Amino acid sequence: NCDYTRFKHFTVECQNYIRVLLVNKTEVITCGTNAFQPLCITREVGNMSSVLDRVNGVARCPYDPRHNSTAVVTESGELYAATVIDFSGRDPVIYRSLGGMPPLRTAQYNSKWLNEPHFISAYDVGLFTLFFLRENAVEHDCGKTVYSRVARVCKNDIGGRFLLEDTWTTFMKARLNCSRSGEIPFYYNELQSTFYLPEQDLIYGIFTTNVNSIAASAVCAFNLSSITQAFNGPFRSQENPRSTWLPTPNPIQNFQCGTVDDDGGPNSGLTERSLQDAQRLYLMNEVVQPISVDPLVMQDDVRFSRLVVDIVQGRDTLYHVMYIGTEYGTILKALATTNKSLQGCYLEEIQLLPPGMREPILSLQILHSDRSLFVGLNNRVLKIPLERCSNYKTETLCLEARDPYCGWDRKQRSCTTLEDSSNMSQWSQNITVCPLRNQTTNGSFGPWAAWQPCRNDDGDGTSACLCRSRDCDSPPARCGGRGCEGPTIEVSNCSRNGGWTPWSSWGQCSTTCGTGFEMRQRSCNNPSPRHGGRVCVGPVRDERFCNEGVSCPQPIFWSLWGSWAKCSAECGGGVHSRVRSCENGNSCPGCALEYKACNLEACPEVKRNTPWTPWMPVNVTQGGARQEQRIRYMCRAQLADPHELQIGRRKVETRFCPNDGTAACETDSESTELLLAGRCSGWSSWETWSACSQDCAKGYRTRKRTCAMPEGKPAPPVCRGSPVEYQDCNSHACPVGGAWSCWSSWSQCSVPCGGGHYQRTRSCNNPSPANGGDICIGLHTEEALCNTYTCDGGWMAWSLWSACDDAGLQVRSRVCGSQSSAPCVGNSTGQRDCNEIPGEATFTSLHLIATGVSCFLGAGLLSFLVYVYCQRFHKPSQESAVIHPRIPASADIYANIFADFFNKNIFLFWGLT
Known part of the structure; x- marks a missing residue:
C-alpha cells in the first residue's frame, strides 16, 4: 500500500496498481504504478517471495493507473513497452529496455510518430516486434478521426549515429482496415482488442465505432503476410506542415532487419540519407487488408470489449472458435470462418451476471490444460468451461447446436467432445449451417386442441360451455422475439339471455326556447346476451317534449350585402370590399365586412440602373500588374407608377491586408438604405488621416467620409465612390537590435607551466545590429588563468616583454617557485635591445604585397570549396516547421541581399587578416 497524499493530494491510501505482468522462462516481471513512482520487480516463478531484481519502472509502466499501456518480453529478455513516459501522460513512447540491446524509444514530442495513441497489444513475431494501437490520424486533414494501426520495429535495431541517436531507425506504422463492404463502405475505425494465433500466422481484432456515434462492432482477422505486404509498399509523407500527404516510393523494397557483423552491429551500414529517410518515412501508404471482404462477425447496438480464439479439432476440419466479451457483461461464442454459410454464426450467448446487472468484461484468458475460460471483471475473476456438451441430452439437440467442441457418440448415446468419445468412427458432427440457438425467433401458434366441456365464469355467473385451446410453440418466441398475437382459448355454446340496464338520466333539451325534446337511454348488457342467448326486448331510447311554455325572442339576422367598393390598385392585384349589417341585434354569427381580390392583371415593367462604381483592383501580381472591375445594378419591377420604382439596397465592402502578413485584414462595411430614383446626395469632407498601423516595415492609414442628403430632403442618400481611403505609411525598415553569438571554445594556454592564460570570444552577429538598432552590451573576449603549476627547474614562467623604454630596451622577469624542490639557476630578470625583436627590423x-596576394588567392580558393560543399551536401530539413511566404516583403529582400554579400566577402576578410 502507498499514500496518495504525497503526490496527488488525496486523503486516502491507494494500492500499487500492477500494469505489467509477464513470464520470461523462470522469471516473472511485474511493474506497478507505486504511488506515481513506477517500479519493476523480477521474481522466481516457483518462489514469488524471492526478489531477483528491482529497477525503475519509468518507460516500462505508466505513472497513473488510468494511463494506457501494453508490454511484451522477448526470448532474449528485452522488454518492449508501449506506454507514457512522463507524469502528465503527454509523452507516449514505444520503449525497449532490459536484455542485451541498448535502450531505444520513438521520437519525443513528435505527433507524426505517435498522435495521442491508445495502445492495445504487443507481440514478438520473428525478427520484429508488432504493436497494435489506435490514434488520431495525422494524414486526415478534415476534422479529427481515429485510425487503427499496426506499428513495427526490428528487434536488433540499435539506433542511429549523430541522427536518431537512442531512437528507432526501423519504426513503421500502417492502417488496419475493418469495414463493411458496399457502394459506400462502413468503417469500424477503433481497435479494442487483439488475439494472436502464431500457429496460423493470424491476428484477430475487435473493431468498434466511435464512442459518440451509434454502437456497432465487428471482428476482422489479418494474415502476417498482408501486414508484411503493406510494410513493403510505398510510404506516405508530408513535405511541410501545409502540404498534403502524398505517396512516396519505398527506398528499400522487401525490407529485412539487419544482421550483426564485425564492423559495429546491424546499423553499421546506415548512411546519412538512410537515417534522414528513417526520420521522415514511417507511415505506409497502403492499408492492411483483412482475410475476408466483410468482417467475420458484425453486430449493431452493442460494443465488443475483449476477444480470445481457440483452435478446435472437429470431425472433418479445424475450427476457430471466438469468445467475445461485450460491454454488457455477456460472452458471445461464435465461429470464425470465411465460409459464407457459416460466417457470423453465433453458437451461444453466455450470461455471466444476474438479470438487470451490467458490467464490461475487462479480460479473457484461455487455459487449455484445464479446458477453461477465465473472465476478468471489475472486482472478481470467473472460470467457465470452454464446452458444455453435457447440456445437450438428445442427438438432435447435440447436432443442431453446431458446436465444434461437441458431437454425438452413437456408442455412448451421449453428446461428448472428440477427446471423450469412445471411437471417432462412432462420433458424428454436422456443422453446415448456423444454429438456431440464441437467435431472435418470433413465436407462432400451434394447432387448436379438440373441443371439451368446460365451466365458464364471467363474473355474472357460471355456465356450462365447450372450450378448446392452443399454445405458442410452433415455434416459441426466443431471444427477445415477438410473442403470439391472438386468443389462446375459445369458448362456445355458453348461452345467456340479455338484460336491460337502468335508464340513464334525461339529457339536455334540444332547444333553448319553443317546444323541443329530451332523451334517455339504456343498454342490453346487464347481462349481455352471449353464445346464442335472447336479446333484450323493448326500446333502447325514450324521448319526451320539453320547453313547451317558453316562447322564443324575435330572430336576429344579416341584411343583404352592399355593392363592392373601388379596387385598391389599378393593376398588379388589389382588393375591394363590401359590408352588411346585423338586424334585430348585434350578435349575428360571421363577419360584417368581406374582401375580394381585383385587378389581377400585371402592371407594365419599369427598369432603373444604378451609377457605375469606381474602378477597383481585384488581383495584384508580384510584378505590380493588377486587374480592376466596376459594378452597377439594374432594378426592374412591374409598377403602375414608374416614379415608385426603388433602387435596391447596395452594399459596399472593402478590405485592406498588410503585405507582410503581420496583422489580420481589416474590413469596413457600409450598406445604404433603399433609395428613390432621381434623389440628389453628396459626400462630406474627408476626415483626418488615422494613425499608422505599424511603426515601421510599411503600415497603412485610413480616412473616411460620409454620404448625406441636402438639408430638408428626406430619403436615404446614395453617393458614388468609396467612403474609406487607404494610404501606405512608415515604409522604412524596422531597427534590429544586436545579440551575442555563442562563446567560442577556449584557446590553448599561453604557456605549458608556471601560470598562463587562455581566452574565448564571441561576436555581435546573432543578429547584427541594423537600421539603428542597439549594439550588444558586454565583453566580446573572456580570459582565465591556466597551467598554474610550477615548471621543472624551480623557475616560474617568464612574464611578457615590457614596452621599449627611453634607452631602447625591453625587460621581463620570472619568480622562483616556493614549492619546487629543484634549485633556481640563472637570473630572475632579463632584457633585450628593441632592435633584436624578430621580424621587425627586416619587414619591408x-x-x-606578397602576403596580401597569397592571402587573396587562398581566400578565393577556400570560398569556392565552401560553396561547392554547401551546394552538394547541405540539404534543407524535411521537417521544417517554418512557413516561408511566397512573396517576400521588401525589407526581407534587402536583408537577403545584404546577407548574401556578407557571406561572400567574409572569407576574403579572413584571408587578408
Whole structure:
C-alpha cells in the first residue's frame, strides 16, 4: 500500500496498481504504478517471495493507473513497452529496455510518430516486434478521426549515429482496415482488442465505432503476410506542415532487419540519407487488408470489449472458435470462418451476471490444460468451461447446436467432445449451417386442441360451455422475439339471455326556447346476451317534449350585402370590399365586412440602373500588374407608377491586408438604405488621416467620409465612390537590435607551466545590429588563468616583454617557485635591445604585397570549396516547421541581399587578416 497524499493530494491510501505482468522462462516481471513512482520487480516463478531484481519502472509502466499501456518480453529478455513516459501522460513512447540491446524509444514530442495513441497489444513475431494501437490520424486533414494501426520495429535495431541517436531507425506504422463492404463502405475505425494465433500466422481484432456515434462492432482477422505486404509498399509523407500527404516510393523494397557483423552491429551500414529517410518515412501508404471482404462477425447496438480464439479439432476440419466479451457483461461464442454459410454464426450467448446487472468484461484468458475460460471483471475473476456438451441430452439437440467442441457418440448415446468419445468412427458432427440457438425467433401458434366441456365464469355467473385451446410453440418466441398475437382459448355454446340496464338520466333539451325534446337511454348488457342467448326486448331510447311554455325572442339576422367598393390598385392585384349589417341585434354569427381580390392583371415593367462604381483592383501580381472591375445594378419591377420604382439596397465592402502578413485584414462595411430614383446626395469632407498601423516595415492609414442628403430632403442618400481611403505609411525598415553569438571554445594556454592564460570570444552577429538598432552590451573576449603549476627547474614562467623604454630596451622577469624542490639557476630578470625583436627590423613593403596576394588567392580558393560543399551536401530539413511566404516583403529582400554579400566577402576578410 502507498499514500496518495504525497503526490496527488488525496486523503486516502491507494494500492500499487500492477500494469505489467509477464513470464520470461523462470522469471516473472511485474511493474506497478507505486504511488506515481513506477517500479519493476523480477521474481522466481516457483518462489514469488524471492526478489531477483528491482529497477525503475519509468518507460516500462505508466505513472497513473488510468494511463494506457501494453508490454511484451522477448526470448532474449528485452522488454518492449508501449506506454507514457512522463507524469502528465503527454509523452507516449514505444520503449525497449532490459536484455542485451541498448535502450531505444520513438521520437519525443513528435505527433507524426505517435498522435495521442491508445495502445492495445504487443507481440514478438520473428525478427520484429508488432504493436497494435489506435490514434488520431495525422494524414486526415478534415476534422479529427481515429485510425487503427499496426506499428513495427526490428528487434536488433540499435539506433542511429549523430541522427536518431537512442531512437528507432526501423519504426513503421500502417492502417488496419475493418469495414463493411458496399457502394459506400462502413468503417469500424477503433481497435479494442487483439488475439494472436502464431500457429496460423493470424491476428484477430475487435473493431468498434466511435464512442459518440451509434454502437456497432465487428471482428476482422489479418494474415502476417498482408501486414508484411503493406510494410513493403510505398510510404506516405508530408513535405511541410501545409502540404498534403502524398505517396512516396519505398527506398528499400522487401525490407529485412539487419544482421550483426564485425564492423559495429546491424546499423553499421546506415548512411546519412538512410537515417534522414528513417526520420521522415514511417507511415505506409497502403492499408492492411483483412482475410475476408466483410468482417467475420458484425453486430449493431452493442460494443465488443475483449476477444480470445481457440483452435478446435472437429470431425472433418479445424475450427476457430471466438469468445467475445461485450460491454454488457455477456460472452458471445461464435465461429470464425470465411465460409459464407457459416460466417457470423453465433453458437451461444453466455450470461455471466444476474438479470438487470451490467458490467464490461475487462479480460479473457484461455487455459487449455484445464479446458477453461477465465473472465476478468471489475472486482472478481470467473472460470467457465470452454464446452458444455453435457447440456445437450438428445442427438438432435447435440447436432443442431453446431458446436465444434461437441458431437454425438452413437456408442455412448451421449453428446461428448472428440477427446471423450469412445471411437471417432462412432462420433458424428454436422456443422453446415448456423444454429438456431440464441437467435431472435418470433413465436407462432400451434394447432387448436379438440373441443371439451368446460365451466365458464364471467363474473355474472357460471355456465356450462365447450372450450378448446392452443399454445405458442410452433415455434416459441426466443431471444427477445415477438410473442403470439391472438386468443389462446375459445369458448362456445355458453348461452345467456340479455338484460336491460337502468335508464340513464334525461339529457339536455334540444332547444333553448319553443317546444323541443329530451332523451334517455339504456343498454342490453346487464347481462349481455352471449353464445346464442335472447336479446333484450323493448326500446333502447325514450324521448319526451320539453320547453313547451317558453316562447322564443324575435330572430336576429344579416341584411343583404352592399355593392363592392373601388379596387385598391389599378393593376398588379388589389382588393375591394363590401359590408352588411346585423338586424334585430348585434350578435349575428360571421363577419360584417368581406374582401375580394381585383385587378389581377400585371402592371407594365419599369427598369432603373444604378451609377457605375469606381474602378477597383481585384488581383495584384508580384510584378505590380493588377486587374480592376466596376459594378452597377439594374432594378426592374412591374409598377403602375414608374416614379415608385426603388433602387435596391447596395452594399459596399472593402478590405485592406498588410503585405507582410503581420496583422489580420481589416474590413469596413457600409450598406445604404433603399433609395428613390432621381434623389440628389453628396459626400462630406474627408476626415483626418488615422494613425499608422505599424511603426515601421510599411503600415497603412485610413480616412473616411460620409454620404448625406441636402438639408430638408428626406430619403436615404446614395453617393458614388468609396467612403474609406487607404494610404501606405512608415515604409522604412524596422531597427534590429544586436545579440551575442555563442562563446567560442577556449584557446590553448599561453604557456605549458608556471601560470598562463587562455581566452574565448564571441561576436555581435546573432543578429547584427541594423537600421539603428542597439549594439550588444558586454565583453566580446573572456580570459582565465591556466597551467598554474610550477615548471621543472624551480623557475616560474617568464612574464611578457615590457614596452621599449627611453634607452631602447625591453625587460621581463620570472619568480622562483616556493614549492619546487629543484634549485633556481640563472637570473630572475632579463632584457633585450628593441632592435633584436624578430621580424621587425627586416619587414619591408615587398613582404606586405606578397602576403596580401597569397592571402587573396587562398581566400578565393577556400570560398569556392565552401560553396561547392554547401551546394552538394547541405540539404534543407524535411521537417521544417517554418512557413516561408511566397512573396517576400521588401525589407526581407534587402536583408537577403545584404546577407548574401556578407557571406561572400567574409572569407576574403579572413584571408587578408
